[in-house]
Amino acid sequence: MKSSFPRSLQTTIIFLVVGGILALALGGYFSPVSNLFSASLVSVQTWVSTRYITIRNFFNAPSDILSLQQRNAQLEAEISGLQTQVIQLQQQLTDTQVLAALVDFSQANPESIYKAASVIGRDPSPFLHYIIINSGSNDGLRRGMPVVTNQGLIGRIDAVIADAARVQLITDPASAVNIRLQSADTDAVLVGSVTGDLSLEMISQDVKIQEGDIVLTSGLGGDYPPDLLVGQLFNLRKRDYELFQEASVQSTVDFSRLEIVLVIMNFKPIDITPLTPEEIP
Secondary structure (H helix, E strand, O other): OOOHHHHHHHHHHHHHHHHHHHHHHHHOOOOHHHHHHHHHHHHHHOOOOOHHHHHHHHHHHHHHHHHHHHHHHHHHHHHHHHHHHHHHHHHHHHHHHHHHHHHHHHOOOOOOOOOEEEEEEOOOOOOEEEEEEOOOHHHOOOOOEEEEEEEEEEEEEEOOOOOOOEEHHHHHHHHEEEEEEEOOEEEEEEEEOOOOOOEEEEOOOOOOOOOOEEEEEEOHHHHOOOOOOOEEEEEEEEEOOEEEEEEEEOOOOOOOOOOOOEEEOOOOOOOHHHHHHOOOO
């Protein structure tokens, strides 16, 4: 009895303590302690997780950088290829537009027979104004044939070989084109210059001209067919003490961007030099 009593008492006390703890827990008296313990546990887990991720990224960084570099190089190569395709498509579109404009021009002027040629070179001299085209005597080209675009007169063929020809531009200092003013119905001479500027000479003082007047070839001299568009007048110069007035001409052609030109095949230039009276010294 003496030995069992204390054991029963111990068991009873344990049950009472456990029951009390359960009662306190169910009553919410342990919530602050539980929340504090949970918050501490979360903080510890967060700290451990952060350090683990940092260490893992440190060891994985070299392989990630290499992968990113390879991917970046691949993307740059793809971008370069796409840019090349865009440039090629833009060039094809430009060529198509130029050819369409030239076709429209040739259809609007059916009296002439045209041969299309691409510009493959330019004279490197700053004092001469020539271009080289990829058609020559094998294509029927001859010296003196006029060269135009849909925008207007360019010049005429100056020299020919089998598969290429040299075109003297109207901006060349040695070029002289007989022209007429559409509104004034008068003749003059268009000359080039070292700078590429165009000007008119031999305009009579009594002729009334104004800026914006259209300049066309006259056909005089036998070098060019008549009524080819050349440009417009600007910067008129008239002095009472001179026999003739002068003017600058703005060409309708952008000579710096020539790519495809038309050669007038059925025009035969006429050399009238032997019929021109010689000057008396």
